[in-house]
Amino acid sequence: MxxxxxxxxxxxxxxxxxxxxxxxxxxxxxxxxxxxxxxxxxxxxxxxxxxxxxxxxxxxxxxxxxxxxxxxxxxxxxxxxxxxxxxxxxxxxxxxxxxxxxxxxxxxxxxxxxxxxxxxxxxxxxxxxxxxxxxxxxxxxxxxxxxxxxxxxxxxxxxxxxxxxxxxxxxxxxPEAQLRSGLAEIIKSVLVGNAGLWNKLKKHPVVEMFRTPNDSVIWQHLIVGAITFKSQIIKEDFIEKKRRATLNFGHTIGHAIESFSHLKGYRPLLHGEAVAIGMICAAYLSSVKTGLPKKDLEEISTYIHSGFDLFPFQSDDQAALIELMTHDKKNRDGRVRFTLISAPGSPRINISCEPAEITDALNYYLQSS
Ligand SMILES: NC(=O)c1ccc[n+]([C@@H]2O[C@H](COP(=O)([O-])OP(=O)(O)OC[C@H]3O[C@@H](n4cnc5c(N)ncnc54)[C@H](O)[C@@H]3O)[C@@H](O)[C@H]2O)c1
Known part of the structure; x- marks a missing residue:
C-alpha cells in the first residue's frame, strides 16, 4: 500500500x-x-x-x-x-x-x-x-x-x-503534549478497529514515537489507519445511530476525568490525555464484562502508562467522577453505558456497568501505574 x-x-x-x-x-x-x-x-x-x-x-x-x-x-x-x-x-x-x-x-x-x-x-x-x-x-x-x-x-x-x-x-x-493527545485517539482507533496495527504499535513505546519523524512509515500507517477506520464508520453511520458509538472507547470515563481535572484544580488535562486514562479503565471493564484476556489488559495498561503521566485522583474523588459520567449523552435509563472490547479490534457497544464496577476500574487505573 x-x-x-x-x-x-x-x-x-x-x-x-x-x-x-x-x-x-x-x-x-x-x-x-x-x-x-x-x-x-x-x-x-x-x-x-x-x-x-x-x-x-x-x-x-x-x-x-x-x-x-x-x-x-x-x-x-x-x-x-x-x-x-x-x-x-x-x-x-x-x-x-x-x-x-x-x-x-x-x-x-x-x-x-x-x-x-x-x-x-x-x-x-x-x-x-x-x-x-x-x-x-x-x-x-x-x-x-x-x-x-x-x-x-x-x-x-x-x-x-x-x-x-x-x-x-x-x-x-x-508541542509534544498535543502530539500525545492525538496519539491517544490513534491508540483508541487501533484498539477498537485494527488488531494488526495494535500489534505493530505496541512495539513502539509512546516516548519512542515522539522521536520518530512524522513522515516515517509507522506514523503514516497510524495516521492513514485512523483516518480510514473513522471514514468507514462514518460512511455506515453518519449521525451516530449505532456503529459510530465504537469510537467512544475510553471516552465515558475520559470525558468525566477531563471535566473533573478542570473543576478540581488538578492540572487540566488535554482531551487525549483524559481518554488515555479512560481507555485503561475501559480495558479493565472489558476484562470483567466482555472477556478481554488479562494479557491484553496488561499490555494496553502498560503501553498507555509508559507515555502518559499518572492523574493522581483520590479515592474520595470517585463518587464525583461517577456522578459526572451519569451526564454522558449516550446513557439510557440512568445507567452509564460503555464501549468495550472483547479483544483488540473487536468492539462491543452499549454495555451498562454498575457504579461498583466503575469504582473497581478507577482503582485498577491507580494501582496499575
Ligand atoms: N468534530 C469532531 O468529531 C471532534 C472530535 C474530537 C475533538 N473535537 C474537538 O477538537 C477540539 C480539540 O482539538 P485540538 O486538540 O486540535 O485543539 P486546538 O484546536 O485547540 O489545538 C491545540 C493547540 O495547538 C495549536 N496548533 C494547531 N496546529 C498547530 C501546529 N501545527 N503547530 C503548533 N501549534 C498548533 C493551536 O493553536 C492550539 O493552541 C475540541 O474542541 C474538541 O471538542 C472534535
Missing part, C-alpha cells in the same frame, strides 16, 4: 493525505467548481503564525484571500466568535459561492464547519487540520459545534466538508 499520498472518499468528502496533498488544492477546487467565488481562510493566532506560511508557500494563489483570525484555544469555540465571523463574511459580501478554508486544530475545524454550515444555510468548506487530533479525528466525520457556557459541543450541526487536506508536515511544530 502506497501511503505517502492517498485519497480516501467518504460520500461527498474527499480526503487527501500526504506531503504533496496541499499542492492538489487548486486542481481540486477547479474540479468541483469551487474556484469562482470568494475564499476565506480561518486560522487561530498560532496557526496564523506557524501554519499559514506553510500553506501559502505550497499554494501561493491563496495569498490574495481574506484571512479570518480567532484566538487560539477552546475558549474561542463560542457563539460570539461564530457571530463575529458571520458578520465578517457579510461585510466582505461573501455569497453562496464563497468557500471557507479552515487551517488549524479541532477548535478551528469545529468552529469553521459550524460557521460554514450556518452562513446562508451552508457554504462549502475545506478543512486543513494541523494538529494530530485534528488530522485523525476532529476534521473527519462532519460533526461541527460550539460550546455553550461550560458545556462542550452542546450546539452544532452535522455538516460535511467538501474536502480535507492532511499534510503530516504541519505536525513538525506541534
Amino acid at each position: 502506497k501511503l505517502s499520498s492517498r485519497i480516501i472518499k467518504i460520500d461527498r468528502t474527499r480526503i487527501f493525505f500526504g506531503k504533496d496533498s496541499l499542492a492538489e488544492i487548486q486542481k481540486f477546487r477547479r474540479s468541483v467548481h469551487l474556484d469562482k467565488g470568494k475564499v476565506f481562510i480561518l486560522v487561530d493566532t498560532v496557526t496564523h503564525e506557524l501554519c499559514l506560511p506553510v500553506l501559502l508557500k505550497q499554494v501561493s494563489q491563496l495569498a490574495e484571500n481574506q484571512i479570518l483570525i480567532i484566538p487560539d484555544g477552546e475558549e474561542a469555540k463560542t457563539l460570539e466568535t461564530a457571530n463575529r465571523l458571520w458578520k465578517d463574511l457579510m461585510t466582505a459580501h461573501a455569497g453562496r459561492d464563497a468557500l471557507l478554508i479552515t487551517l488549524g486544530g479541532g477548535v478551528v475545524t469545529d468552529l469553521g464547519g459550524f460557521v460554514a454550515a450556518g452562513y446562508m444555510r451552508g457554504i462549502p468548506c475545506i478543512h486543513i487540520p494541523t494538529t494530530l487530533l485534528g488530522q485523525v479525528d476532529a476534521s473527519i466525520g462532519g460533526k461541527t459545534g460550539i460550546n455553550l457556557d461550560s458545556v462542550k459541543n452542546l450546539v452544532g450541526f452535522f455538516y460535511s466538508p467538501t474536502a480535507i487536506f492532511i499534510d503530516p508536515r504541519f505536525l513538525d511544530t506541534l
Whole structure:
C-alpha cells in the first residue's frame, strides 16, 4: 500500500493525505467548481503564525484571500466568535459561492464547519487540520459545534466538508503534549478497529514515537489507519445511530476525568490525555464484562502508562467522577453505558456497568501505574 499520498472518499468528502496533498488544492477546487467565488481562510493566532506560511508557500494563489483570525484555544469555540465571523463574511459580501478554508486544530475545524454550515444555510468548506487530533479525528466525520457556557459541543450541526487536506508536515511544530493527545485517539482507533496495527504499535513505546519523524512509515500507517477506520464508520453511520458509538472507547470515563481535572484544580488535562486514562479503565471493564484476556489488559495498561503521566485522583474523588459520567449523552435509563472490547479490534457497544464496577476500574487505573 502506497501511503505517502492517498485519497480516501467518504460520500461527498474527499480526503487527501500526504506531503504533496496541499499542492492538489487548486486542481481540486477547479474540479468541483469551487474556484469562482470568494475564499476565506480561518486560522487561530498560532496557526496564523506557524501554519499559514506553510500553506501559502505550497499554494501561493491563496495569498490574495481574506484571512479570518480567532484566538487560539477552546475558549474561542463560542457563539460570539461564530457571530463575529458571520458578520465578517457579510461585510466582505461573501455569497453562496464563497468557500471557507479552515487551517488549524479541532477548535478551528469545529468552529469553521459550524460557521460554514450556518452562513446562508451552508457554504462549502475545506478543512486543513494541523494538529494530530485534528488530522485523525476532529476534521473527519462532519460533526461541527460550539460550546455553550461550560458545556462542550452542546450546539452544532452535522455538516460535511467538501474536502480535507492532511499534510503530516504541519505536525513538525506541534508541542509534544498535543502530539500525545492525538496519539491517544490513534491508540483508541487501533484498539477498537485494527488488531494488526495494535500489534505493530505496541512495539513502539509512546516516548519512542515522539522521536520518530512524522513522515516515517509507522506514523503514516497510524495516521492513514485512523483516518480510514473513522471514514468507514462514518460512511455506515453518519449521525451516530449505532456503529459510530465504537469510537467512544475510553471516552465515558475520559470525558468525566477531563471535566473533573478542570473543576478540581488538578492540572487540566488535554482531551487525549483524559481518554488515555479512560481507555485503561475501559480495558479493565472489558476484562470483567466482555472477556478481554488479562494479557491484553496488561499490555494496553502498560503501553498507555509508559507515555502518559499518572492523574493522581483520590479515592474520595470517585463518587464525583461517577456522578459526572451519569451526564454522558449516550446513557439510557440512568445507567452509564460503555464501549468495550472483547479483544483488540473487536468492539462491543452499549454495555451498562454498575457504579461498583466503575469504582473497581478507577482503582485498577491507580494501582496499575
Ligand atoms: N468534530 C469532531 O468529531 C471532534 C472530535 C474530537 C475533538 N473535537 C474537538 O477538537 C477540539 C480539540 O482539538 P485540538 O486538540 O486540535 O485543539 P486546538 O484546536 O485547540 O489545538 C491545540 C493547540 O495547538 C495549536 N496548533 C494547531 N496546529 C498547530 C501546529 N501545527 N503547530 C503548533 N501549534 C498548533 C493551536 O493553536 C492550539 O493552541 C475540541 O474542541 C474538541 O471538542 C472534535
